[in-house]
Amino acid sequence: MIDLRLLREDPDRVRASQRARGEDVALVDSLLSADERRRSSGVRFDELRSEQKSLGKLIPKATPDERAELLKKAEQLKTDVKTAEAEQNEADEETKRLLLQLGNLVHPDVPVGGEEDFVVLETHGTIRDFAAEGFEPKDHLELGEALGAIDVERGAKVSGSRFYYLTGVGALLELALVNAAIAQATEAGFTPMLTPALVRPRAMEGTGFLGQAAENVYHLEKDDYYLVGTSEVPLAAYHMDEILDADKLPMRYAGFSPCFRREAGTYGKDTRGIFRVHQFDKVEMFSYVAPEDAENEHRRLLEWEKQWLSGLELPFQVIDVASGDLGASASRKFDCEAWIPTQGKYRELTSASNCDGFQARRLSVRMRDGKKVQPLATLNGTLCAVPRTIVAILENHQLADGSVRVPELLRPYLGGREVLEPISK
Template sequence: MIDLRLLREDPDRVRASQRARGEDVALVDALLSADERRRSSAVRFDELRNEQKTLGKLIPKATGDEKTELLKRTGELSAAVKAADAEQNEAAEEAQRLLLQLGNIVHEDVPVGGEEDFVVLETHGTIRDFGAEGFEPKDHLELGEALGAIDVERGAKVSGSRFYYLTGVGALLELALVNAAIAQATEAGFIPMLTPALVRPRAMEGTGFLGQAAENVYHLEKDDYYLVGTSEVPLAAYHMDEIIDADKLPLRYAGFSPCFRREAGTYGKDTRGIFRVHQFDKVEMFSYVNPEDADAEHLRLLEWEKQWLTALELPFQVIDVATGDLGSSASRKFDCEAWIPTQGKYRELTSASNCNSFQARRLSVRMRDGKKVQPLATLNGTLCAVPRTIVAILENHQLPDGSVRVPEMLRPYLGGREVLEPITK
């Protein structure tokens, strides 16, 4: 959540942020009104309580009519205090409810617009000219089936659409990617983590996934648990309700977990193969930093993602995501999009988000710097979303006979294999 002091001192900035996100600007004024009611009712409650305490000291000394009047006033005050307390609590709950609906303040450099209004910042690698090489590229599913690596037919039989099996060399390729990603992250100073896939409501709400993203979250109603869509959620909640000494920052974690997404609203999009699925594995980087270091850490996360995609020998571009496509928690987000030959366009593979203190305020994660205690900043960055990375590797590194060249960086994690060979021709 945002700092209420910012809302009070500069509401126009918050309104501008909401407008840029394409979200309800009236929410700002409703929140200001609720906050004012909360503050005024709190003052009223304190005044009545003080009067009540004063009368409580006078009553033992009073006699006769004076005591009768004091007792009468005490009874009136008791009812008034209860009413003021109820009003204060009601206003506080309303303010909190509205505050949780408000998105993070967007960074001033973020391009304004919707999903297609991103700005391309960098382009890396060379897109292969398959025509010049004399063959038409196959898509990842055709390649994966020939390699004995992907089985979506049985995935659908067992679990429904957008589920799949990785088999044989496909399973080995996932394990190779995960081990290579964890190795890179560990070398960069991240602490590897295996995180829970089920979390309580506060963890999911605290990271901002029960707002506009709630439709894509799986909820187990009987037990009131949520299936995470990213290990960002348990990593952000790892230090929930804790105070961390500033000299211990930054804290960096690399979480590996299964991820679950309903993919609501995407029916008909990317239905072939394993590009957009309901369950997948992912390695996620997560940083806790001093707020003044957040922008620099954001660029560091992006550099680690670029290092990873370069090592996989994939052509990719870096985009500055527009305001309407940020998600509620991020103030700024960079995506790395790999070239997918059979689609003829770049598609998102990794993402790095700066959430500033938005998640830390919701989860009560603070830092102590001397005598000062304040919310710290959190950032997250996808290093390897496995299925999409497999898609990009298969399509970009395919050979005319349907085999796939293994990027040199991955070979030690695949038993030295240089090429993945089809098991069917």
């Protein structure tokens, strides 16, 4: 959540952020009104309680005639205090409810617009000219089936659409990617973590995934648990209700977990293969930093992602995501999009988001710098979303005979194997 003091001092900035996101601007005025009621009812409650205490001291000293009048007044005050307390609690709950609906403030440098209004910041690598090489590229599913690496038919039989099996070299390729990603993150100073896939409501709400993203979250109603769509959720909640020492920051974690997404609203989109699925594994970077270091850490996360994709020898571009395409918790987000030959376009593989103090306030994660205690900043960055990375590797490194060249980075994790060959061979 944002700082209420900022809302009071500069409501126009918050309105502009809501407008840039394409969200309800009227929410800002509703929140201001609720906050004013909360503060005024709090003052009223404190005044009545003070009067009640003062009256309580007078009653024992009063004469019999005065005592009767004071007791009558005390009874009325008791009723008034209860009413004021109820009004204060109601206004406080309303303020919290509205505040949780408000997205993070959009960074001033973020391009304004919808999904297609991103700005390309950088382009890396060379897109292969398959025509010049004399063959038509196959898509990842055709390649994966020939390699004995992907089985979507049995995935659908067992679990339904958008599920799959990784088999043989496909399973080995996932393990190689995960191990290589964790190795890079560990070398960069991240602590590797295996995180829970089920979390309580507060963890999911605290990270901002029960607002606009709620439709894509799986909820186990009987037990009131949520399946995470990213290990960002348990990593953000790891230090929930804690105060961290400023001299121990930054604290960086690399979480590996299964991820579950309903993919609501994507009917008919990316239905072939394993690009858009309901369950996948991912390595996620997560940082706790001092607020003043958040923007620098955001750039660091992006550099680690670029290092990773360059190591996989993939052509990719970096984009500054437009305001209307930001998640509720992010003030700014950079995506790395890899070239997918059979689609003829770049598609998202990794992302890096700066959440400033938004998640920290909701989860009560603070830092102590001397005597000062304040919310810190959290950031997250995908290092390797496994299925999409496999898609990009198979399509970009395929050879004319249907085999796939293994990037040098992954060879030590695949027993030195340089080529993945079709099982028919």
